[in-house]
Amino acid sequence: MLAIRNLSVTFRSEDGDLRAVDRIDLSVAKGEKLGIVGESGCGKSTVAMAIMRLLPPQAELSGDIQFDGTSLIGLDESRMRAMRGRSVSVIFQDAMSSLHPMIPVGAQIAEVVRAHEGSSGRAASRRALDLLRLVGIAAPELRMKAYPHELSGGMCQRVMIAIAIACEPRLIIADEPTTALDVTIQAQILDLLDDVCRRTGASVLLITHDLGVVAGTTDRVAVMYAGRVVETAPTDALFRRAHHPYTQGLLRSVPRLDAGIGFDLPTIPGNVSQIAGQIGCRFAPRCAYAQDVCRETEPPLAEVGPGHVSACWFNAVIAERAGAALQ
Numbered sequence: 393m394l395a396i397r398n399l400s401v402t403f404r405s406e407d408g409d410l411r412a413v414d415r416i417d418l419s420v421a422k423g424e425k426l427g428i429v430g431e432s433g434c435g436k437s438t439v440a441m442a443i444m445r446l447l448p449p450q451a452e453l454s455g456d457i458q459f460d461g462t463s464l465i466g467l468d469e470s471r472m473r474a475m476r477g478r479s480v481s482v483i484f485q486d487a488m489s490s491l492h493p494m495i496p497v498g499a500q501i502a503e504v505v506r507a508h509e510g511s512s513g514r515a516a517s518r519r520a521l522d523l524l525r526l527v528g529i530a531a532p533e534l535r536m537k538a539y540p541h542e543l544s545g546g547m548c549q550r551v552m553i554a555i556a557i558a559c560e561p562r563l564i565i566a567d568e569p570t571t572a573l574d575v576t577i578q579a580q581i582l583d584l585l586d587d588v589c590r591r592t593g594a595s596v597l598l599i600t601h602d603l604g605v606v607a608g609t610t611d612r613v614a615v616m617y618a619g620r621v622v623e624t625a626p627t628d629a630l631f632r633r634a635h636h637p638y639t640q641g642l643l644r645s646v647p648r649l650d651a652g653i654g655f656d657l658p659t660i661p662g663n664v665s666q667i668a669g670q671i672g673c674r675f676a677p678r679c680a681y682a683q684d685v686c687r688e689t690e691p692p693l694a695e696v697g698p699g700h701v702s703a704c705w706f707n708a709v710i711a712e713r714a715g716a717a718l719q
Contacts, residue, residue, distance in 0.1 A: 396419065397456045398417065401453055402454075417621070425595070427600065427612070431664050434617050435619040436599045437568075460479070477559055478559045488541075491548060495539075498521070502519065505520065569585065635707045635710065660678055
């Protein structure tokens with residue numbers, strides 16, 4: 393359904409160019425749930441905005457994004473506007489700031505229905521009410537007239553999901569849909585998203601910095617670091633035997649209930665950085681396994697298992713050493 397090929401996104405500025413996404417390949421099949429994980433600054437949200445063609449004017453795109461056989465890069469704005477919400481929709485992070493503060497949430501949902509389905513105002517309002525019920529909003533008749541600031545963060549996120557599924561799109565991009573929510577509400581939102589996709593048959597591109605979120609939610613996971621995809625695998629295979637040292641670092645940093653009191657949560661030293669003209673593996677400055685070849689030549693994505701690829705010069709050695717530690 394979605395095929396991203398050799399996609400790069402470069403932001404131009406007076407201080408120099410920043411390539412936020414660098415030559416990545418991704419795909420999402422019909423009905424599939426793909427997770428994209430990585431720290432903040434790795435380019436995950438930029439990929440989402442590139443798919444939706446919502447990047448700022450100073451952003452330059454190269455490569456191709458094919459949706460159901462149509463290149464989104466080449467579409468004019470009117471055709472792209474028609475696709476947003478109808479065929480591809482997005483659940484933005486921080487729903488409270490994404491919703492219009494001066495318009496009741498019911499009207500915001502109804503607006504999407506009117507724009508894409510040509511429904512009358514009354515029919516669109518009925519559809520909005522049905523959607524509020526579908527996403528589990530209590531007293532939906534009352535909430536239809538509420539403004540975003542009158543709702544909790546979890547309720548606002550449910551409204552965002554209602555907007556995203558209003559026209560039953562074939563692909564839903566969920567960009568950090570559980571940001572700033574407590575773990576109970578987070579679980580409810582993820583269960584709701586999963587239930588909606590089962591009902592509509594939609595594919596999902598779930599973007600998050602938390603590998604724990606994708607563990608029971610996705611079919612496959614792509615790990616991004618500094619604008620590059622460094623590992624892609626079926627979700628079970630990734631958690632069972634991650635190959636890339638960055639993925640292993642993310643896995644080790646997930647809190648464990650059996651760790652005991654006083655356990656120091658492992659961290660990855662340093663920060664994500666993208667340096668113009670950088671050669672070699674971008675993770676090398678933070679990697680305990682790095683050798684001269686890592687700093688001199690960028691490793692390609694290599695197959696390490698069925699549907700499993702990793703970009704590291706020492707895939708087999710590192711995976712074998714880390715296998716026991718990740719159990």
